[in-house]
Amino acid sequence: MKQIVAFLLLAALSGCMTAGRVTGWLNDHPAASARYCADEYPVKTITTVTERVEHDTITVPGGQVVIHDTIPCPDGTSVPVQYEQPCPPVKVVTQTVYRDSVVKVExxxxxxxxxxxxxxxxxxxxxxxxxxxxxxxxxxxxxxxxxxxxxxxxxxxxxxxxxxxxx
Structure with a gap:
């Protein structure tokens, strides 16, 4: 019985791999080590999309509009009339959308x-x-x-x- 236990203990200890043997094996089999590392330590990718909207308002001052018109008279003639009408200012609103994507690879x-x-x-x-x-x-x-x-x-x-x- 003691011989069987000693044999099993010797077999178990002789099958152990030291750190040097493991490193050598991984260097000899780069595909296996790459597969292990990819499974154990996956690359974490985080994509952050930020959206920023800028509004810009431009006020264009109104000018004077000259209106030409004719007024009919009872004798059948018409009298030309000219007058100025002020225009209100015009607001022009522009909206610009900025999108930024930040990709973080960990x-x-x-x-x-x-x-x-x-x-x-x-x-x-x-x-x-x-x-x-x-x-x-x-x-x-x-x-x-x-x-x-x-x-x-x-x-x-x-x-x-x-x-x-x-x-």
Whole structure:
């Protein structure tokens, strides 16, 4: 029984692929690696269409219209009449439509790699903070030890000085 378990364990361990072997296999089979990457990390395309409408109003001033007319008289003749009529200003409205299309192509493989890098560096920063906190704690302990050692070393002169001040 032990021999069968040992054989199965040896077979399982010998079938494992290391990272170097996987990289070599993927380099030898670029179509398979491309298919895997396309399935796992699809390109995300976002198209944004913006529409902007500008209105422009131009007022054309009205001029004077000269009207020529004839007025019939009772004797059968007609008298020419001329008068000016002011025209109201004319508003001309132009409407211009601008359409802009923005196509954003996102490389999701690159985004995932950057997210993994970000998580790695956040973890490293947290570890460095913990190490810094430990170092700071030990520095305070060392400072307290130096102060106690100095007090113990110079205790007799300090006590003599205190006795002189009290007396």
């Amino acid at each position: 490389n999701t493989a690159h985004v995932r790699a950057l997210q993994a890098d970000s998580a790695y560096f956040v973890r490293k920063a947290n570890e460095a903070t913990v190490r810094g906190d430990k170092w700071q704690k030990w520095a305070y302990y060392a400072l307290a030890g130096v102060v106690l050692l100095a007090g113990w070393t110079f205790r007799n002169p300090i006590l003599g000085l205190v006795k002189k001040l009290i007396a």
